Amino acid sequence: MFSLKPPRPTFRSYLLPPPQTDDNINSEPKIKKLEPVLLPGEIVVNEVNFVRKCIASDTSQYDLWGKLICSNFKISFITDNPMPLQKFHYRNLLLGEHDVPLTCIEQIVTVNDHKRKQKVLGPNQKLKFNPTELIIYCKDFRIVRFRFDESGPESAKKVCLAIAHYSQPTDLQLLFAFEYVGKKYHNSASKANGIPSGGGGGGGIGVGGGSSQKTPLFETYSDWDREVKRTGASGWRVCSINEGYMISTCLPEYFVVPSSLADQDLKIFSHSFVGRRMPFWCWSHSNGSALVRTALIKDMLQQRKIDQRICNAITKSHPQRSDVYKSDLDKTLPNIQEIQAAFVKLKQLCVNEPFEETEEKWLSSLENTRWLEYVRAFLKHSAELVYMLESKRLSVVLQEEEGRDLSCIVASLVQVMLDPYFRTITGFQSLIQKEWVMAGYPFLDRCNHLKRSEKEAPVFLLFLDATWQLQEQCPAAFEFSETYLAVLHDSTRVALFGTFLFNSPHQRVQQSSEFAISKNIQLGDEKGLKFPSVWDWSLQFTAKDRTLFHNPFYIGKSMPCVQNGSVKSFKRTKKSYSSTLRGMPSSLKNGIISDQELLPRRNSLILKVKPDPPEQSDSQDRGAEQYFREWFSKPADLHGVILPLLSGMHIKLWKLCYFRWVPEAQIQRGGFITAFHKVSLLADEVDVLSRALRQPQGSPPEAPCPELVQSRVYFHAGGPHDAPGTPDFLSSSFPFSPVGNLCRRSISGTPLGKFLSGAKIWLSTETLANED
């Protein structure tokens, strides 16, 4: 599956300084015991000393020496050596910089280059040779490599086997989160009162003093009720028939249904639906149209009758009694196998294949993965449903066999496009709770935490990618940054957060109750163990690092903007558009319409005219096309609907996510982040000024309060290092660093000449025989 071809030297210099002859190392031979940092409940299962972590593929001069350990949570490489060539690290509080969570491991390859053998290690397998080398392929696109030349052959082998064993658990309860939470419960029980920290909803990102809103988890009646009220949905009610998961094990305990359907009817209908997943409400437009998702009716005899009843009920819940538009997702969108196949190809192309060899056919290879095509298909379909809801004022029902995969993406994208709330951080998190976690998206199977690969599919990543496309096109409309999206994706690979661990909320309750009993944990009134929530970002990142989640381009509702030279506050009215997407006259005047802009609007172009007069034919396509064209001809209301541009050239590869570990693709001190940095400085300056303005006049300056003064942005104006210019550590991979990730060529900063003459090329595993 993975190509292990050796590198072919190619022209490219990496502009990093040559390795330093480190004085501190020579100054004092300090012998320190290398100890792993362990979380509660984490235990070391095996370890080996004198391991070399490879940093570059064609030279060993940057390699690090240390100890490799395997715990029940992660593999960890502990070293005293500082990371070479690295100017910056975005630290995850749960993981060291050389650590890989076991659930992030995709494949384990052991090599013995003396015997010319290699083997992909599965669980409970034997290894007939002592490995000289271990290569870990990670699910987040990293590849890490260790060499055991100087370590004890037997202990090296044991560690490899331990990693293989612990990264491929046979049972859900063997995932580390259970051990961790169990420990937390025991610890807190031995203290005073029983609620462990880190449970519950978790805050928002919680920076800037007091802005940490709680993310609604939709575990309770009241969260749903609040959402119904927030959207102004009339004709819909929260129903409790699934309390204790009495009706369906893959629906939430509470969900929203048409008011006209009685609990008794719902109970009867539920039997006819796949997984007993009857239609449930997602969201309502202010015009009354509702977005509903449902599984298919399996009971053919009852099909028409039930369908009719449900549709009537949805119509009745619409203030205008509008019709229902049904969208059969299985027929219109790629299925999960196709999505998985596209992803495997994309990954193969981005990180596994030699960089230079894929250059020539890069564009067509990228097209052949079909990943971008699928991203586009989901965006397109969602945009069409936006048209149905917003313009045609129809309620939309998403139909899918089980309604647990494609429906999650489409329901979420439609809401991101229609409702600005879901473009804030708290809103986006609540959306993921509502349409993914609670709606029974099978995270366990799709993330493949238990390595039963047949159900694996990156459906959630596809959604994040599509969100990124929207963000790329409409940067001022999103409160969060692309770093946030990438980190969110990474968090699905850390088996600690209850958020991404289960196939359904019921599974969490059931599994954790079982576990609690077996471990003698008193749950009290709680339904299952409280796992840490991913939304409690303070578990993973410091307050400062979390500021990188904020998009400095975002224009929040309460944020002032400038119009016609005067500062105004944003209000969500149709007329107060942000001037963000227009205003500046197009400078491309030469040859365009005329000097006085005929269309002082967005994307003014020549012949900006409806090509054909609208005809009577009410074909859906035409109407939708018309709607899109009109939307794009008007200035976008950042606090209203946003729609994506969908032509082939507008759907792009999410480079930060897919290239961040590829050293060759890194633009040193370049990339979009450098503009981001510049805007952050300015946004920070504006913040400081506005605080100064708000300060009561005449009062003495307040004592500095770090909490209050804490900036919303990562980069500060007026810091001690604010030499003008782009900081050294910025790159197109920021805040991630590809240093230490296995690549096919040197990442050293040697001039081309030296490079061509070739340093030591690492032993090729290409010609090695596979053991079995």
Add this chain to the structure above:
Amino acid sequence: MSLLRGLLGMELIGISVRLFLDFQEKPASLDSALILDVPLGVISRIEKMGGATSRGENSYGLDITCKDMRNLRFALKQEGHSRRDMFEILTRYAFPLAHSLPIFAFLNEEKFDVDGWMVYNPVEEYRRQGLPNHHWRITFINKCYELCDTYPALLVVPYRASDDDLRRVAAFRSRNRIPVLSWIHPENKTVIMRCSQPLVGMSGKRNKDDEKYLDVIRETNRQINKLTIYDARPNVNAVANKATGGGYESDDAYHNAELFFLDIHNIHVMRESLKKVKDIVYPNVEESHWLSSLESTHWLEHIKLVLTGAIQVADRVSSGKSSVVVHCSDGWDRTAQLTSLAMLMLDSYYRSIEGFEILVQKEWISFGHKFASRIGHGDKNHADADRSPIFLQFVDCVWQMSKQFPTAFEFNERFLIIILDHLYSCRFGTFLYNCESAREKQKVTERTVSLWSLINSNKDKFKNPFYTKEINRVLYPVASMRHLELWVNYYIRWNPRIKQQQPNPVEQRYMELLALRDEYIKRLEELQLANSPKLSDPSTSPSSPSQMMPHVQTHF
């Protein structure tokens, strides 16, 4: 493509043909007639479509092909002879050279506040580089363009090479384009030299003077005992050139030099590649297989090779500490691309608006990139094999760099686009003629206006708000297909179906924040003045934003 119905009117105003369309059915989004200004210089080809007997809608009319990727097609009514008149007038003024008419730039009487012809002064530019110095001298040997008629009057050559040496070297270089200095590294003093191919020929001729001359160049740099020669061509092309008397520097003859081929293809390949780009974006943008269609044009691959070549030149000079000589066949196409891009990477001065103007003026205009032949100003022979989008390709490379380094350039995309627009428009004298001697003869600087006059009197329009000035920073773009993109805002800007983000939302947001900051500063100043008259003495009252910040921060 969009179909518009209406009355077509035409008026020649100055440089442009102005086309009026008065609509029968007025589109809702337009409140007046559509006026289309097409500079006559942009027209590459005018054709009549259909004849008197043509049937069917839109089969009779005029088809105008433009040099900037546009195609305009006007369907006309067959009655009357309006088409013939229109065709004749258009042809006459679009191709003035064929009708013994002057190019419009000579008739243009526009006045600007600044004189763009003053932007480039070679002596000043060399002085900025620290030249002359004890290794390099400025020579006036080409004052009357006698040594080389396609070179500028002023050249920088090794101090140790006499004028006689230069003449003897000229005899061995194609079109007498001898190696001369383009740029010198401010610290390590290595240089970028440019020239044409040596006249080696089939028999493998050698020339002691040329060999000695390159050795003199090598000796000006004490750090590395080799001189690096970059031949921009693919190896096979260089070999093939021997048949026509050209060739490359062999190892035997030039012991102290290392030669590398950069595999950049010739003007014909580039022209065909761009044609393919047009095919995939016009009349309809290829949708279903956009990426593979784009790949099949090879346009980005060529961009990649040019950038890769320039990176190697820059890297060799900067990190390799070796002087380099760059040539192709004649040294006015690929060579200009490589030297100017390498200089842009190495020298942050060229990344400012004026610096870039000087770079274009120096490496392209003064060193004889054949703009007249490559663009075909005022010439009706649209199929001329000499035409090629070499300069466009260079500007595309610059755009690619500006995408990768959004804060490194003082200018924005509009700046690059306006340069390209006036590359064709013939409104300015800047890009007219093939070389300096011809321009001198035609008194271009006296009789025409410079494009830089227009740009420099509206500089704000062309400024990149993210620009952060950084001296001595070498920019190395990543010349990988993973980062190179088609320049949609240039190549597909005429397609009404392709929605563009104009203006760039990110840029726009930044401008808003700037305005907000200024507003706050103003308010704060007012407040402070109002509240504490004591503070109003000039030492504490901030007068500019930059002084303001530290003051504001003292509150915390």
